Amino acid sequence: MTSAHPQDVPSVDLHAHLGVPAVDALIEGEPGLARQRRIDAAAQGPASMAVNMEQIGSLGPRLTDLDLRLEAMDRGGVDIQAVSAVPLPHSWAERDLAERIAALSNETVAEFCAKRPDRLVPIGTVSLQYPDLAVDQLREAVTSFGVRGVQISTAAAPGVELDDPSLAEFWQAAEELGAAVLIHPWGCSLGPRLGAYYLFNTVGNPVETALALSRIAFSGLLERRPGLRIWAAHGGGYLPSYLVRADHAWHVRPDARTTAEPPSAQLRRMWVDSLVYEPHQLRHLVDVMGPTQVTLGSDYPFDMGVDNPVERLLAAGFDAATVAAVRGGNAQRLLGPLPGFPSEPTGGIR
Template identity: 50%
Template sequence: MTPPTIDVHAHVLLPEVEALVEGLPGHAEARALDARRNGPAALAVNGPMIRERFPRLTDVGARLAAMDGQGVDVQLVSPSPSHYHYWTGEETAEKVYRLANEATTAHCSAAPDRLRGLGLVPLQHPDLMVHALDHALEQGLLGVEISSHAPGRELSDPAYEPFWARAAETGAILFLHPFGCTLDERLDRWYLSNTVGQPTENAVALSHLIFSGVLDRHPGLKVIAAHGGGYLPTHIGRSDHAWSARSDAGAGCAHLPSSYLKRLYFDSLVHDPHVVRELVRVAGAGRVLLGSDFPFDMGTEDPVGALRAARLSEADFHAVRGGNATALLRKD
């Protein structure tokens, strides 16, 4: 029997979360920062794009119809990264993650055989993250989605150690999906905030996990990197060279950086069949998963066709199409 086709990179929009934070102190400043980072041209395109896709982002029937059209059997649904709201204080952050977890659960429960969900944790408040992860798992979600950093904190921050330990202990899936880029106004034209910013943030975040030894201390972590892990997998040779040539680069992790790619998972959303093949080469066919960024315009409306274009072996194609995700999403 062939495995179901599973898309691990699909989003849900949660208007109730946005209603919760609307008008709170800090909200206007966060929106202004996002506007500066993206630039006016991108914002002018984003509004109509979201409105056109709103039914697929919120209505289960519209989502399932679109999935049928794509030949996708199951989606792993995560909140839109716009819902992170890492600017919020502890009290509001707790309300955000609880509401996001519960709303995502409700969305997925309308089609439990086809939709599995991920929740949120407040990356800006490490002391709350274990509780937030436990809350997500108690709702029946498979894990949580996190960004590449929080204000003033990289993923290598020691304050996150209890969270990594709990995630490894529970087998929770951690979906690493950046939102925003600290290069700020340098990327505010031509949608560079996304086309350059997202893969940069992925590469930086994964490098922090690797070089700091997080993956050594917590080998059981199940991390899926969106957008194929950004620039890191195709440029990992430079990291390997630095680890071998420089004492400061090699001090934090026990093994060659490229070896850790085989401990991570990567979605296939790279918009280039040659890069899909390279992902399979450096990470292994068992570590690449189908992803579409459903239903945003920077995704693909034909994830299976995009994967087929990579001309993988038939065994590798079916592993990426759904076999790997079937094993990963299975609850022990």
Template identity: 50%
Template sequence: MTGPTVDVHAHVLLPEVEALVAGLPALAEAKALDARRGGPAALAVNGPMIRERIPRLTDVSVRLAAMDAQGVDIQLVSPSPSHYHYWADEETAEKVYRLANEATAAHCAQAPNRLRGLGLVPLQHPEQAVRALAHALDQGLEGVEISSHAPGRELSDPAYAPLWALAETTGALLFLHPFGCTLDERLDQWYLSNVVGQPTENAVALSHLIFSGVLDRHPGLRLIAAHGGGYLPTHIGRSDYAWSARADAGAGCAHLPSSYLKRIWFDSLVHDPHVLRELIRAVGADRVVLGSDFPFDMGTEDPVGALRAARLSDPDFHAVRGGNAAALLRKD
């Protein structure tokens, strides 16, 4: 086996960020909304699950030991999506992104040969998001993690054009990782807010970027979609058909929607070897990268084993295992 094994979907918990926003009335409102959307049973499970994983989320030595056990050489570490805080006003949002970027960079700096980092941007304030990306890059981070939308704004919103432009010109990575789902109480049982909500949000967000023409206007964006891009890659035929059959569906982008999948990278975290093979068929083996959602319970403890279960050819296996991500991270 040659080349490093690279996991692009791993998280860090930043207590400093939560201490910063603690006690703010808007935080209580946001938590109440999340609780209502997720349901009480999910809250009861989430608390102990997070507490058990805090050492892996915060202690670099524990993280590295877990990576060794998984056979992972390099992690691309992004803040827990619970740190997005898209409810925050401009002053609070600036404090959040600065602290998150600096704390993530400090975490990764403890093992610079094995940890690379992503920061945060306040999508609720598009004009601030540009400064936040620049700040993340100044900290030595590879780019930023974003959710599927912000309150009242989809990723197709023209207000984000300066953010996409800066990401394109700098080569910054954008990691699309939803947090929460606006289907609300329809998903408040059986953890459907995550089980169904996350792949739905991925599909909606990617569809906005494709159908609106964002990827036409910014063809150099380096975008990684978590959770295999959700439902979109394996159901892209419906998007193509609509683009061809309806004037409204085809009005915003220049090419078949499926063609844009080959401009995006997708992590391998789909929990089914047959779905992983179909993802690779749809987007190409050169566009899939290893992802584990380390160390959360909806991730995989054995990302390489999950990849091996798909029974790929040797070249495809090694490309997904690390070759594609190493190239994204500009590592030989």
């Protein structure tokens, strides 16, 4: 462990989104999009859909305007932001359209971040429903657009989980390229059971994330690919809060004893963000994950996010080394060299 003053480490928000109107225009009128909207409407329920529609107008500028984003970052004490497209599902898209969606999204995100490369870092998109295409898109995004990683959903496609053997080459390419893979949910496969009270998000998102990370953990992916850099939004969903149950199953059931080390050890090879709202919950998350595996996350500019991730980190009462690590040092270990950091990763804990 090394010492570092928290204020000497730039603050890095790993969880922030950009609207891509060009993609919206590209897919408008597509039958697959219409089907996806019907699925989402049934899963969210009429009340939540009505609230979301009211919010679209106010969210629009914040999703696309650079000055508004920088002002929000400054107010929240965020020095650097990793920017990913709004995580709307496109697994319904046919191969040709999927290729165009990813290319247009990656170009847009990269161009937006290039306007302020000292403050913004691009995160790309791949079409994981076509694993061979996703490999090509990943390489292109890293080499041509300079992304530090790619954002994927909690499943490659309906019925295709992240531990599916068809994704082996994608995971291999991500490890070889040193590209982070950011897992972000969209709703939940429980469907209309969550169609009230915004359970689509408040229950659905953490359920989906917990399931995705559990499949990765029990599959042994990170034992086979120890160099993989996997990150998950919303504090890793429900999994860190009840990880002891997964470990118990690993110890007592042969069908769950699928790895050399228990699920808790697998999870601590991943990163998660700090978006768990309350100081006691953040302290628990760091205790479970370890101080080297948690990064800042705001979910800018959505209402389920927070506008003061640094303030919330400081409120948790961690020691200086942990604050420095979560504030920015862990993000540099995940994404690679970042603006304002020395050439060697910092953050107080290694």
